[in-house]
Every structure is written in structure tokens, then in C-alpha cells.
């Protein structure tokens with residue numbers, strides 16, 4: 541092998557695809573899209589450095605590996621990193637050399653941020669390489685499919701005192717909300733911050749919440765909220781004029797995060813990809829109950845897929861018993877977020 545290194549050029553993605561073949565896993569598939577021409581960092585195009593490793597095959601230079609570091613728009617305390625090497629070129633130090641070069645680039649990042657972060661799948665070469673490179677797990681994330689009717693539907697009382705079950709009951713409690721709603725955007729942003737103490741997203745503006753989770757480009761196409769029962773400030777005899785506070789929310793997306801994995805692991809019906817969260821000021825028991833009720837509504841007739849980090853305590857309280865009882869399944873092996 542005669543390995544040399546150069547900056548990424550347009551067209552390298554196709555050349556590498558031909559050499560690499562299918563990605564090792566769904567995280568590799570996602571991060572391949574981060575390999576792109578280096579950027580000095582402008583609004584909408586974060587700072588990025590991307591390096592290609594070439595070998596000489598029959599006298600011709602052929603790309604065999606690549607690595608990238610780039611600034612994140614959220615979670616700005618670290619840079620994202622991704623490295624991939626062709627299977628027949630692994631374990632000969634190319635990954636380590638790419639990482640060393642990327643670290644040198646990172647030492648000049650305009651923000652001054654140099655620490656790295658990556659996503660790997662447990663028990664894979666990527667995880668072993670991350671450990672070798674000194675990146676330790678800071679979070680585990682699981683893709684879970686909740687099977688239809690895994691949870692019994694909640695019984696909601698309506699403000700006029702009647703009780704009923706399921707989607708049609710409690711119309712002042714379960715509501716559709718436009719994804720552009722300010723009230724929704726606010727609770728989504730505060731929930732997201734509350735579950736990321738392990739890798740701070742910093743102060744998230746309403747615009748960032750919209751761009752990240754809610755606008756059309758994210759694939760978001762509907763939102764459901766579970767509200768507290770509305771109450772009148774003038775006592776039980778007076779009809780409340782305001783809606784109750786949001787306790788839990790769910791945003792559904794047009795495509796499953798990993799349709800292939802979801803199809804393979806959960807039968808023919810493709811689960812809907814949903815982001816479920818709660819008002820972060822709820823006490824833990826209330827939050828767990830709200831999230832459980834929301835999930836029971838979402839997965840009443842059709843499977844849903846959620847990404848569940850270990851830091852999402854309320855979601856875990858609802859889903860871990862389902863995993864143990866076979867009413868929910870893992871759609872993919874665990875992802876580890878590793879960092880320094």
C-alpha cells in the first residue's frame with residue numbers, strides 16, 4: 541500500500557461508494573452524507589474539514605478512506621467527527637492517520653472548539669476504534685418500535701365531567717396542533733434542552749427548534765398534544781376560558797429514521813417515526829404518565845418508532861416494560877454517542 545492524503549473533492553462520494561459498498565450500519569449511512577468539500581463556515585454551511593485517503597491500485601490513485609470534522613449548529617461544545625475506511629484497507633493505520641490529521645485541522649477551528657464527538661454502534665469496529673482514540677460513551681440511544689395496542693388507552697374526563705376512552709374522548713385534553721405553533725415550539729425546545737444535560741445544546745432559539753424538529757424540511761407533518769385539564773381561576777362552577785397547559789407532545793415525521801431496519805425488524809407495516817416529549821417542569825411521575833398516555837394514543841392502531849436516549853427518563857419508564865414484555869422491539873442495535 542502507498543497511502544496518500546488530500547482534501548475532499550466533488551465526486552469523491554461516488555468513487556468511495558463504489559469501493560466501500562453498503563454502509564456498516566445506519567449511523568454510517570447517515571454520517572456518509574457529512575463527507576463533503578471543506579467549508580470555511582458561513583451561515584447555513586458550518587465549518588468543515590474533510591480529508592480523503594488514497595491508495596495506488598494498478599498505477600491509479602483510488603480513494604479508500606475519508607474523514608470529516610465539522611461544527612454543529614446545536615451542541616456547539618464539540619465538533620462532530622466521522623471516519624470510514626474500505627474494509628480491505630482496515631487495521632493498517634489509515635483511520636488513525638485520518639483522525640490525527642482531523643485533530644490538527646480541529647485545532648484551528650474558527651470557534652476554538654477542538655473536542656470531538658461521534659456516533660458509533662456498540663460492538664463494532666467503529667466502537668473499538670473510538671475507544672482506541674480515547675472517545676468514551678456519554679450517552680446510549682435506542683431506536684424502539686412500539687407495537688400497536690401495546691399500551692391500554694387512557695380514560696380522559698372532559699371538562700363537563702363526562703368520561704370516555706381513547707382518541708375521541710377528552711377533546712380538550714388531546715389536540716392536534718400546527719407544527720408552526722409557538723406554544724409547541726416553546727415546549728419542544730425546553731424539553732430538548734432538559735434531556736441534553738450530558739451534551740449541552742446551549743441556548744436554543746425558537747427558529748432553531750423550528751428548523752431542527754418542526755419545519756417542512758424536517759419531514760414533520762403533524763403534532764399532537766396532551767393537555768392538563770383546563771381549570772377556571774373562578775372555581776369549578778365556572779367554565780374555563782383557557783386551554784390547559786401542554787403535558788406531553790408528539791411530532792410525527794414523514795419517513796421512519798431507518799425504514800430498512802424498521803421494516804426488517806417489525807414486520808410489513810412501516811412504523812411512523814415520532815418524537816415524543818413532555819413539559820420539563822412536570823414532576824417525574826406526572827411526566828411518565830403523560831408520555832405513557834401519549835404513546836398509547838399514538839400506537840393505538842399502528843406501530844410507532846421513537847429514538848430513546850438513556851437521559852429520557854419518562855420515555856424509558858413507559859417503554860422499558862414494553863421491551864421486557866415483547867410489546868416493543870429494538871429496530872437497530874444501540875447507538876453510543878462517544879466524546880472527549
Ligand SMILES: CC(C)(COP(=O)(O)OP(=O)(O)OC[C@H]1O[C@@H](n2cnc3c(N)ncnc32)[C@H](O)[C@@H]1OP(=O)(O)O)[C@@H](O)C(=O)NCCC(=O)NCCS
Nearest residue numbers: 622623624625630631632633634635636665666668669672
Ligand atoms: C472505524 C474505522 C474507521 C477504523 O479504521 P482503520 O483504518 O481500520 O483503523 P486503524 O487501523 O487506524 O485502527 C486503530 C486502532 O483502532 C482499534 N480498532 C480498529 N478496528 C478495530 C476492530 N475491528 N476491532 C478491534 N479494534 C479495532 C485498534 O486498537 C486499532 O489498532 P491496532 O490495529 O493496532 O490494534 C473502520 O473500521 C471503519 O471504517 N468502520 C466503519 C465506519 C465507522 O464505524 N466509523 C466510526 C465512526 S468515527
